[in-house]
Amino acid sequence: MNLELFIPELVLAGTAIAVILLDLFVRHKGVLTAISLIGIAVAAGFAISLWNGSPQAIFNDMLAVDNFGIFFKLLFLFIAAMVILVSIDYVNKLARFQGEYHALLLFATLGMMLMAAATDLISVFVSLELTAISFYLLVGFLKDNRSTESSLKYILLGGVASAVLLYGMALTFGFTGETQLAGITRSIQETTASSSLLASPGLVFGLVLLIAGFGFKIAAVPFHMWAPDVYEGAPTPVTLYLSVGSKVAGFAVILRVFFSAFGLPEALSIDWGMAFAVLSAVSITLGNILAIQQSNIKRMLAYSGIAHSGYIMISLATTGLSGSAEVIGQSSTLFYVVAFALADLAAFAAIIAISNKANSDLIKDYSGMGKRAPVLALVLTLGLISLTGLPPAAGFIAKFYIFSGAAANGLLWLVIIAVLNSAISAFYYLRVAKLMWLGKPSGESGVPSSPALRLVLAITCIGILLFGIAPSLLIKLAEMAAAMFAF
Amino acid sequence: MTLGLEHFLILSSVLFAIGLYGALSRRSAVVILMSIEVMLGAVSIAMVAFSRYVVPALLTGQVFTIFIIVVAAAEATVGLAIIIAIYRRRETIDVTKIDLMKW
Amino acid sequence: MDFNCLSIIIFLPVAGAIVIAMVPGLSARLIRYIAAVFTFIPLVLSLVLFCAFDRSAGMAGAVQFQEMAAWIEPINADYHIGVDGLSMPLVLLTALLGFLVVLISWKVELRVREYFAWLLLLETSILGVFCSLDLLLFFIFWEIEVIPMYFLISIWGAGRKEYSAIKYVIYTLFGSALMLAGILCIYFSTGSLDMIELSQSGLAMAQMVIPAAPMFFLLLAGFAVKLPVFPLHTWLPDAHTDAPTAVSVVLAGTLIKMGGYGMIRICLSIFPDSAQQYAPLLLALATINIVYGAAVTLRQTDLKRLIAYSSISHMGFVLLGIFALGELSLVGASLQMFSHGIITGLLFAVTGLVMHNTGERNIGKLGGLGKQMPAIAAIFTIGGIAAMGVPATSGFIAEISVFLGAFVSKAVDGLHIYTIISMLGILLAAAYMLLLIQRVFLGPVLKKYSGVKDADKLEFCYCAVFIIAIILVGVYPMVLTDVINSGIAPVAAFWGG
């Protein structure tokens, strides 16, 4: 086995451990941030060097090293770096356990990287749990009423969801005799002719349980109900990571698992494609409708995140329905998650700075922010515009890309539901923008932001506009990453 | 009567249902955590049974089960820690009263 | 042309917006001058293009001043712009109004920097719509307009401004959402986003996954909201009523023209058969727009709301001209778009002056202003006369072309009836305009308005520009019809000229 292929993960694990250990010795906690960032940078460097090599399997086919995985790994590393940077401004609330905080962030990142690479149900499960457990802790990190409540809700519901997922895996394993994703496909193909495997509801039931288990991760309706509560109570950087990291990782896993194991039309791909289409319609609609009335901005973004999961699920549905001939479903997922991550990062970075100052997450306290902190307000507005899906932000191209795949695969009805919902979503996104620019400021003082935060703001803004105006590059990368699915 | 796969599966699904019922109905967070453990146990049984009956030559299911056990332990640990943290602040672990955040 | 004139026209305003927004420490006065310069140059350039536009018969339908660059290769989207006879006048109109609204906004004192930045961004977006030859590019420009409009109405507006602003946005987004779906369908039926290619080959290259009719209606929905077509029109009165003067001018002058433009450029050119099949429905709606819009106008009591409703009626003529599917009627529709742009632009501008100088917008409370503000009264009367379609103004030429064209068009059955009913519109137009003039400017002088200001030099100047344009087109329509016809001829050829 070639361990070189595993270097990024090793570096990250090493960094995490190093951070915990260093925490015991160093006084200046800024060092921890620096080390974490360096570790991420090094890991990213190695990951880049692996880009576009021939796909390989490691650890007995437990993990794959391919463009698809690397694309996500780089994305997670980028997001992690951004989250660490914005956490600096949040640090007064996390003063005590900085080492653990960073280490947990890194472990969560590691888990997500493994999720993107996992090619066996076992490794999928383990990496999923690594991520989840790190997050259970991170969510409760503030130890106040809300934070702990979030954490409790998350872990208990997460436990149930894990059990459901596992039962699905067990059934899949039981009916195919394989935990290897590729093996499952093979087994299904072999038995299609001879036995009535597919006719038995067992495998379908297993598939449904898998959908439910993963649906929990990506907060798809009706498995979404934890998300608003958890998002609201968690420390804001963690909320951010949860909404862009954990969710995106969920999609990475879903793509890999469903496409590798059930990707052929005869292997239920039409069934899960339709299931995702329906879930997507419900998620988009409910997410948007519920977001309208929210008064807490984090909660609003949680619901908006549910809607965005719905949009991404359109591409999953496309993937399921289009079969193996084209990769637009997958590549549009990849593009969308990047655009979504950038927009959410921008929005949350601004929210962190503002809520630090205002000591509140209520939307009404954003009144007049355009006067008090024009740059933050501008970035938040841009982020919201991108989330709405208006040009020239990346969110528009992302939606266009996803919808174009869906329209081509007979999902016009879903596209229409989705585009109409985009219009509804403008209502609550613009409400925040309106309040910031039109409302009366509650105070005179400006909102301070650290250089790190400003860096995040700058990077995300550039990203949003760059991928909104000249998306070719990212689309090409996404297509390269998705190319492994074409067979 | 010999024990067949279906017996194990019935056992497993009954156990899973019991665990699920417990998780959704009991008020104490600790009991819920235990119920989740029951569900995971149910899955383990199914896993091992499948392994034994479907692919007797391999140990896939067993290996999987070991991972499940490990993860369940980790999860329980973390869960208990969180429950303790909650109890410290609110002096209750009744999940129906932990509803600060809603709507 | 080596020199990328169109790109410069499109992007200069947004460059101005960036300068205004980013350069710190600009005084309000300087900002105004910057805005004026960054809109004046596009105006001059578009005038140059208008004059340089090749009107010869051989160039009929040809797109001129094209620029093309690869943009998003994976989905075949290009940066492709150019103008033909259909869009050239609208580009000119947009550039003209773009400059004039800066002058109209000269007295805005609230948050000057943001105001002009948004205004300039708005101009770029509209210009982009008229110049785009790629569906994705078109749609992007189409959507960009929403954000500036939202802020312009909700910050600088009056009355229920936030309600109106969000109503505008939601309506527009619903329309454009459906339009996006339509564009996607076209894209996946044909694999192309190039508007020229699509209009030339129609759906011939389509692998018809989706029948043409749904695509046609999806696209039409977006345009119908913008035009606006009954019953999708209720955003317009609200938006106009509460928008600041300059924004009303842009909204009435150019923004809603995007709807008519889109119908001709996309719905008609790409779906000639569907257009013909469903024309009776749209003609019926056009008739309703005209007559119903005018009838509702008659009962309005708010100055701006009245003019807003009159726009609905007037845009009905555009719809009538478009779906009569005759060459002359289409030329008439295009003329009406241009003409309505300058006429209603003028009316909103001068209404703004009345409201600003008297502080009153309720028609019932105004009166006798002809004595106190003679210049404004004269200007308004000229605008009103043009809106009634009195000859020697552009309104007459446009409406008569629509009527003549629609009446003689043989593409659709029953056009005679639609046309005759629509003619009631000009009768009602006379009624509401004269009633308005009578109530506001005529009658005994009211004491409470003694000493109100009349138009000052600047205001007089920009109104004069509008008036000159109105009269010029009215007296010598060929100045526009030559250009327009070169764009319309290939479209009209679908239904045998």
Place this chain on the structure above:
Amino acid sequence: MEAIIPNSLVWMIFLLPLISFVLIALFIKPFLNNSPRISGYITISAVAGSLILSLWLLTSLLNTPSHELIIPDFNWLIIEGSINIHLGLTIDMLTVIMCIVVTTVSLMVQIYSQGYMHGDPGYHRYYVYMSLFTTAMLGLVMVDNLLLMYVFWELVGLCSYLLIGFWFHRPAAARAAKKAFIVTRLGDFGFLAAILVLFFSKGTLDVSQLHGYAVAGAIGSATLTWAAIGIFLGAAGKSAQFPLHVWLPDAMEGPTPVSALIHAATMVAAGVFLVARMFPLFEHSPEALSIVAYIGGFTAIFAATMGLVMNDIKRVLAYSTISQLGYMMLGLGVGGVAIGIFHLFNHAFFKALLFLGAGSVNHGTKTFDMRFMGGLRKVMPWTYATFLIASLSIAGIWPLAGFWSKDEILASALSENTLLFVLSMITVFMTAFYMFRVVFMTFGGEYRGSEKPHESPPVMVVPMVVLAVLAVVSGWFNATGGFSHLLGHGESHSFTEGFFGILSHPLPWISLAMAGSGILLAYAMYSAKWISPHRIAWFFRSLYVLFSKKYWMDELYEDAIGQRLLSDRLFAGMKLLDSKVIDGAVNGVADTVVDIGNSVRRAQSGQLQLYGLFIILGVLAIVISLLIWG
């Protein structure tokens, strides 16, 4: 002036007033607002120039065998294969006669206005409008294309609007202006429809081409009839024919010279001109022609009845105008172009004179109400003399102008339709009565007003004298049928035996008797006071009320139809529909979405076990739906 007029000078007939308009509007009014009289001089010289050129044009035409001139044209609106409108002039006798009428009356009125409008704050504005009107009126009679005729048709209407509302601070003037425009536009609806029909049918709007098609029978008879009716509807609006006559009496709110020029001599006659211009169409549609005749005949007597009872001098004249316009229409309908136009020609002079006289009286007494006049023959002798001449002329007393044209109409009516003849004979009586009622009430008896009356200045009197001369002699042009001959259209029913020869027929004696008895009755009631007008009014009280209330047509149009039915019911209903139903639906949908959101939100109760339950329910839902549809 033997030489043929150059084309460029033909254009100048139309362009001179236009230049005057532009000059005054763009330079004099903005920059020389304080220099009095200059606008008037410019306008007068421009119109005088046009008049001279018109006369030259007339002689040129007389010297041309075909009595027609072809003037090369300019492209105006050309869309290859769709429409082809050239701006060209058609110069035939009809045009020239109209040009002469328009420029003559206009010139007189402009001169008169120098006195009448002196010192008015809107003096320059007045001449702006007047110049524009003259331009448009000349354009209307000269152009050779139906669409361009419509252009100028509307423009004269616009000028009429502006001039009626000239004193716009008076609510009545503002209302009257609006009413005039809207009512005439109602008629224009028909004109426009006719244009559409003709364009649809033949693809051209060139007048001479349309004539050609009509004469050749190339236009279907139904099309032709509809087109002709449409055109007549337009004409009826402009010429205030029943039922669109209601605007003209109110239009008297404008300055009196305006009434003289626009609402007596020229613009209101444009409807008659239009029918004459398009006469070949009417000729080939008997139905349309009889509609013209009946409407004209009815309007003549109908308006006259109202003229009997009015106390406002201008209103009497207004109803008289409507009545005379009815005569003209009748003449067109029963006799042809020459007869109608000949009456138009004569009427222009004497009616303009009557209005100028009324203006002069008003200048002296500051009122239009005849109950506050009387005895003015002593203080205003010139006005009295000219007014009397005009009154005799309009009453149709031999050998004044009115006699000649009116008798031709009567003669034609007699040969065509007895009913119309009887009606118009009665009208002759009424005309004489109401005109002399005016004469006696105004100039006879003793002065009843408070203002000290005085004769008008020479600048006003001279035009009246000139017009008085014309009001006497203009009828003589056709004493031997010369006028009819020039116009050429149709057979002349007139007595062309010459100046005295006409008296050898019985008909003139009948009409003279009717007129004479009208005058006698007026004398008996208002001068000699043999019969009390009040007793007559009481005796015929129902008729009196009917006439003085103008048959309640204003109430019917404005209150019942305009306000109650349309505005308050239909339009208000539509507005309600718009705000409540259509917009309400939109807001309702939005509110519903929010409401749904609010109720669904309740499920998010904060109870984590409920959340878990939803996960399980979700699984079951997917399973069930897969079982059903999968």
